[in-house]
Amino acid sequence: AQTVTQSQPEMSVQEAETVTLSCTYDTSESDYYLFWYKQPPSRQMILVIRQEAYKQQNATENRFSVNFQKAAKSFSLKISDSQLGDAAMYFCAYQGGSEKLVFGKGMKLTVNP
Amino acid sequence: DGGITQSPKYLFRKEGQNVTLSCEQNLNHDAMYWYRQDPGQGLRLIYYSQIVNDFQKGDIAEGYSVSREKKESFPLTVTSAQKNPTAFYLCASSIARVSIYEQYFGPGTRLTVT
Numbered sequence: 001a002q003t004v005t006q007s008q009p010e011m012s013v014q015e016a017e018t019v020t021l022s023c024t025y026d027t028s029e030s031d032y033y034l035f036w037y038k039q040p041p042s043r044q045m046i047l048v049i050r051q052e053a054y055k056q057q058n059a060t061e062n063r064f065s066v067n068f069q070k071a072a073k074s075f076s077l078k079i080s081d082s083q084l085g086d087a088a089m090y091f092c093a094y095q096g097g098s099e100k101l102v103f104g105k106g107m108k109l110t111v112n113p
Numbered sequence: 114d115g116g117i118t119q120s121p122k123y124l125f126r127k128e129g130q131n132v133t134l135s136c137e138q139n140l141n142h143d144a145m146y147w148y149r150q151d152p153g154q155g156l157r158l159i160y161y162s163q164i165v166n167d168f169q170k171g172d173i174a175e176g177y178s179v180s181r182e183k184k185e186s187f188p189l190t191v192t193s194a195q196k197n198p199t200a201f202y203l204c205a206s207s208i209a210r211v212s213i214y215e216q217y218f219g220p221g222t223r224l225t226v227t
Contacts, residue, residue, distance in 0.1 A: 009153075035215075045156075045203060045218035091155060099144060099163065099207065100171070101216060105155040 002027045004094050006104035013082045014112050020067075021077040021107055023092030032096040034068065034075045039089040039106070048090070051075065079109075087111045116140065117219035119204050124224045126198075134189045134222045136204030143208060145187035146216065149173060150201040159202075162187055191224065198226045 003026045013019035025034070036048040051059045051068050058066050063083075067076045079086055092104040117138045126132045138145065144163045148156040158171030162181040176195025181187055187206075191198045201223050205216040 037218075043201065043221050045205075047215065047217070050215065100158055100161065101146075101156075103155040103157075105153060 002029070002094050002096055002102045004092050004102050004104040006090075006092055006107050008107050009105070010108045010110070012110040012112055013079070015082055015084060017082055018078060018080045019082055019109065021079070021090050021092075021109070023075045023077070023104055025073050025075065025092070025094050025102075027073070027094065027096060029096040032094060034066075035093040035095070035101070036064070036066070036075075036077045037091045037093060037103075038086075039091065040085075040087070045091075049077065082111050084111050084113060117204060117206055117217060119202075119219040119222050122220065122222060124222055126224070126226050128226055129193045130226075131193060132191050132198075132224065132226075134191065134202055134204075134224065136187045136189065136219060137185055138187075138204075138206045138217075138219075139185060140206055140208070140217065141184070142206035142217070143184070144206060145181070146205040146207070147171075147177075147179065147187070147189045148203040148205065150203060150221075156203065159189065191226075198224060200224060 005024045032053045034051045038046045038048050049061045049064050063080045065078045089106045091106045094102045146161040147159040150156050157173050159177050160179040162168035178190045203221045204219040207216045
C-alpha cells in the first residue's frame with residue numbers, strides 16, 4: 001500500500017520569506033500523481049499544485065513550486081514571498097493506479113507578520 | 114456557480130442515533146468521495162462512488178453507509194455502530210482526465226455526537 005509521510009507537523013515563516021514543506025511517499029508504481037492541498041481555518045480543502053510523475057519538469061503555480069525527486073520519492077513544496085493568507089494546514093497527497101487519494105497527516109504553517 | 118455543497122456545517126446528535134450528512138455537486142463529476150478528518154490524522158477515505166448506483170468501501174467504512182441514486186448526490190449515513198463518530202467530514206468529487214482524478218472538496222460538516 002502507498003504511504004505519504006509529512007515529517008514536520010508544524011513550521012513557521014516570516015512574511016515575505018520563503019519556506020519549504022517536505023513530503024515523502026512510498027510506492028511501487030511508476031505512474032502516479034502528487035498533490036499539495038491547503039486547508040485554511042475555514043477548513044475548505046484547496047488544491048495548490050499537482051505534479052505528474054512522468055514529467056521531469058517541476059510544477060509551478062505563481063508563488064508555489066515543487067521539487068519532485070522521483071528516485072528519492074520526495075515531493076516538497078516551496079512557498080515564495082509568504083503571505084499571511086498562506087497560513088493553513090498543508091497536505092501532501094498521492095494518487096496512483098486507483099482513483100483514491102492517499103493523504104499525509106498534514107503540516108501546520110504559521111506566517112508571522 | 115459550480116461547486117460542492119455540504120449541509121449543515123455543524124451537526125449535533127445524541128449517541129445511538131443515526132445521522133445523514135448531505136453532499137451535492139453540480140460539477141457533472143462522475144466520482145464522489147467521503148473522507149473523515151481527525152486531528153493529527155489527515156484525511157481518511159470512508160466510501161467512494163465512480164458511477165450512479167455503485168460505490169466501494171474505503172479504508173474506514175465500518176459504521177457508515179452511503180447511497181448514490183443520483184449523479185449529483187452522495188449522502189453519508191453515520192450509524193450507531195460507528196464507535197467514534199465525532200469528526201469533521203469532507204465530501205469530494207472528481208472527473209477523470211486521462212488517468213488523473215483531481216478532487217474538489219466541499220466545505221465540510223462538523224459532526225458532534227454526545
